[in-house]
Amino acid sequence: MNNMLENAIVDSLKSALQTWSRPDVSKGAQEAEALRAEFVARFPLTSWPNMSVDSYALGLTTDGGTVCWWLEFKTRPVASMSGGSSSKHLVFKGSGGDWRYPKQYSNVDEAWSAVRSGFVQLFDLAAQGNFDEADSITALVGAAALRTKALYMYFPDDLVPVCSKGHLHHFLRTLGEDPSDLPTIRANRRLLAALRAIPELAALSTQELGFFLYHWADPRSTVRVVKIAPGERASEWSDCLANCYVCVGWDDVGDLSQFPTKEAFREAFREKYPYNGHESQVSRKSNELWTLMELEPGDKVIANRGVSEVLAVGTVNEVGYVWRPERQQYRHTLGVDWDTSFACTIEPARGWATTTVSKVPAALFKAITGGAGSKTPIDVPRVFLDIEEALERRGQVVVYGPPGTGKTYTARRASVWLLEGGSAEPSAADVLEADDRFEVRERQLSAGRAQSNQLWFMVANPSHWPWSNLFSDTTVDYGLGRLKRNYPNVRAGDLVIGYESTPTKRVVALARVTSEYDPDAPPELALTLEPVARVNDGITYEELQADPILALSEPARFRCQGTLFALTAVEGDRLLSLLAERDPSLTTVAAPSVQQLTRVTFHPSYTYEDFVEGFRPAQTGNGALELTLTDGIFKRVCEAAAADKDRRYVVLIDEINRGNIPKIFGELITLIESDKRGLTVRLPQSGQEFAVPSNVHLIGTMNTADRSIHLLDTALRRRFSFIELLPDSDLLEGATAGVLALDVFLDALNAKIRERVGREKQVGHAMFLRKGIPIDSAEAFAAIFRFELLPLLQEYLYEDYKELEWLLGGVIDAESERVSQLADDPETLCAELANHLGANATA
Known part of the structure; x- marks a missing residue:
């Protein structure tokens, strides 16, 4: 970490310290330390060289629990390594009773021997202070969270209790550090060093530092919100409120922490609560109970009575799940700090009538809390993060699944979330808060100027006729001038950028063409214009010449010596965006022809000419039809993105499997590959050199009831990532x-x-x-x-x-x-x- 922290980071830390109570955290830290010490006493370092796999592995029931059971469940208040599958423990027993281990080993004995030796080597390195080599132990590759948690349990002064590589990198970036290419343990060590360099944090133990980090800069993109009924008709509420927990039934299944896996728990639940043999009911109710094991500190709990009464809103604390055998009933409990100020009556939530534990939508949570709290929980679906990762890796992704699984719904929302900044911008999730808010933003990101409307740059000499006259006269007949070749191409509805020559030498107006060029009319009646908007602080001649995109335009090349100049779509979008930046009142009329979000639907008649370029019939000034070379939608998006490299552009393709993919993409099927972005190819019809910029992303949707993914064109399957959406x-x-x-x-x-x-x-x-x-x-x-x-x-x-x-x-x-x-x-x-x-x- 740099010796000097940026002022913004220091201010953020100080602000967080003011709202963080160390005395309130100290009890949780002491309990965590007691758990850690109990683990070390049960599994001392000296026991590892001769430890049996039965003492280590998850999936086994032993007196007092195994190492992995302690690391995963019992010591979760020390440091969480929840999430993912049991394979993160390397060697474990599956729900069917079979041993699971990395495929390079031929049997469980060989696997355990290698893994055990890896742990012994890991602890020896740490004892020597050589943590840099801890990430390189071959036998423990693929078990980063496990390595980190195990090291913290034995060497708590040398690491912070954070096991997730993603969380560690998040904290380092927030502190102004670059965590690029840092493996988990080295990232953890770097984070501890950065924190110890901050005087305000010097007195905190590493356990307290862990608590503070999640208070200051919680990396979790979402906070889970559930409602939990504290007994039938809230019969246990007074006890729950007094003791800072919530309790539920299904007591016959016993202590949840005794089960090595969720699968083992479900087997026991099925035996105790068979629900007349209806497996769906067993699954539904067992999931409700297991939720108590999955909730983490900071998640929100709503205590309810019936379907319309909210008793309180609480925050899950570090105590987490506790089995309380001393209670007469409702012995499963979850530590919660309650706030009864949110008690209220709501519109009936009918689903609450049949569930003890259930998710609460963000809109309902906001209605209950009124948006109170520094962090309103807005759920960013996991699939959005998967789509983002796939786009960063490949550049394009297909979301596929059976009908009615929300493929287009997901793709639309993921696109807007990505264009708002995605996971790198916490406020991006705000757009998902309500449907109306999302729809407004989606329209803003996708509503461009009609492509059929050409943009023209028109020059007026103020000594003969100033643009201000257009606004007083409301219309003007504009005479024929240079460049004469452009006049026959003008169409009613085209937008005109009005420029005044010397002495003004600045864009001063926007106008629209109302009548088209008639070659038989008098020259002074070549075109008719109407006013659109005055332009304040418009682009000057010098700025036109200096802009890297506009410097190549017709008006710049002809030094504005003429009357009517054509602008390409990219040049027009660039000029309009510059005008709108200076004069926000122009935003509504200066929309670019291509916005950041473009949506198309493929079908059997969709062609290369629609998508890339081709000759299409167009009406001439005298009413006849002629074939004109026209850019397709994807080519226009790519040209706009190439001129705007700092922003993402998304092309959302509905029903991608209904089009003839090789025919539609043509030679571009190669250019969309991530390692070929920026490479050029000469288009066969226009002869232009064309490339697909790296900031263009494609998201397709596909209904598997129409066509299996296995029947797709092989070239498409190689170049796209695929994410499946199943019924939820x-x-x-x-x-x-x-x-x-x-x-x-x-x-x-x-x-x-x-x-x-x-x-x-x-x-x-x-x-x-x-x-x-x-x-x-x-x-x-x-x-x-x-x-x-x-x-x-x-x-x-x-x-x-x-x-x-x-x-x-x-x-x-x-x-x-x-x-x-x-x-x-x-x-x-x-x-x-x-x-x-x-x-x-x-x-």
Whole structure:
């Protein structure tokens, strides 16, 4: 770290220290230290050379727990290494009882011998103070969080309790450090050194530093918000409030921290709570309970009574999950610091009636809290981060999946989020807060000037006629002048940039053409203009000549000696953007022809001429048609992006698989590759040298019910990343239609669909959403069932009514090959489906 911190960083640290209470944190730090000491006593360094795999591995049940169980679960208050799969522990026992280990080893004994030796080497290096080599131990490659957590447990003064490489790099960047290429342990050591160089933090222990870092600059892009009912009808609320926790039932399953994996927990939950053999219900309810293990300090909890009463809003504290056997019931608890000032009555949240633990949408959380707090939790979906990573790596990505999984919905929102700054800009998530806010910003990013409107640069001599006369006279007939070749190309609706020559030598007006050039009319009546806007502080002649893009334009090359000059789309966009920067009032009329977000839909008739360039019919001044070489949408975007390298441009291609990809992209299929961005190729029709800039990204969507990803053109598959979106029943959590639990219904229905016709033809969650909100009535469900769901299933099953009856139960009359009378009544329809698929919300 540099000796001098920037003033902004120092101010930020001091501000955070003022709102951070060390005495409040000290109890959590002491408890964490006690856990760490207990771990070291149970697994001393001297035990490692002869440690058995049964003492180490996750997935085994032993007295007191294994090393990995302690690192993953028991000591989470010390430093979290949650997230990801069990493979981060290198050697573990799977839910099926089989050993899992890196593929370079032939058996578990060989794997454990290598991993154990790696740990012994790791601890020896640390004891010698040689932490720089700790990231290079071959046997421990791929286990960065595990290495870091293990080292901190034994050497707490030499590291900070942060195990995530992403978090470490975030903290270093926030401190003004460059973490590029730093592996996890070296990044951790660099962070500790940077923190120790700050006098205000000198007295803090490393555990306290960990707490402070997440208070000051939390790198998590989202804060989870859930509602948890503290007992039936909030019967346990007074106890929860007094003891700073929330409690839930399902006590027969026992202490959650005893289970080495979520899979092992679910097996035990299924045994204790079989829910009449309905696996979807088992999955739904077990997920609710396991949420207590997944919530982290800083996440938010809403305590509720019924569907419309909020008792308090709380923040998960460092205590985390605790099994409390001393309680008579509701023994699963989660440490929460409560704030009862948010107690209120809300519009009924119907989903709360059937769930103990459920997610809370950002809009509802904001309505409850009124936006209070320094960090309003806005959920940035994981898939957005996946899309961002794929674009940085490849430059283009296809989001694919079954119908109704929100592919276009996701692609649109991810595009706007990316253009607002993505993960590098915390405020980018603000645009996702509400649909109306998103839609306004999407329109702003995509609403460009009509491409058919040419932009012209027109010069007037103020000694003969000043542009100010146009605004007083409201119209003017403009005479024929130089360059005469341009006049026949002018069309009604074209935008004119008005420039005054000496002595003004500045752009002073915007105008619009209202009548086109008539070669038979008198020269003084060549064109008719109307005023659009006066320009304040317009571009001068010197600035025109100095600009790297405008210096090559017609007016600059002819030194403004003439009357009518043509501007290319890129030159016009550049000039309008400069004018709008100086005069914000012009923003609405000076829109560029290509904005940062461009959306197109591929179809069988879409061509290379539409996408890149080609000859298209255009009307001439005398009304005839002629073929004109016209730039396609992708070429225009690339030219705009090349002139605006500091900003991203996104082309969103809906239904990308419905177009003939090789034919549409042509030679550009090579240029879009990340390592070939900037390379040029000569286009065959215009003869222009063309390149795809690195700041242009392509996001495609694809419906797998129409076409499998495996049938796509091989060249496309090599050059695009692919991200799958599957049905997400969590978005329907708690939603009911009559007695039908929609999330359980969707899971059970799709399980049957996968069995018969495959995973690519599942039913998406979006079918049961309206404006992002789950339907909540039997009538709404019945309409969707009859007009959307049933026709889709009939298509999938080729009108085989015996198969439909197997899938949907009594609502199908297989003998008469029709929908049964049970479907005529919405409530009865929902009840029959609930019984057939085990999706009864009251179960």
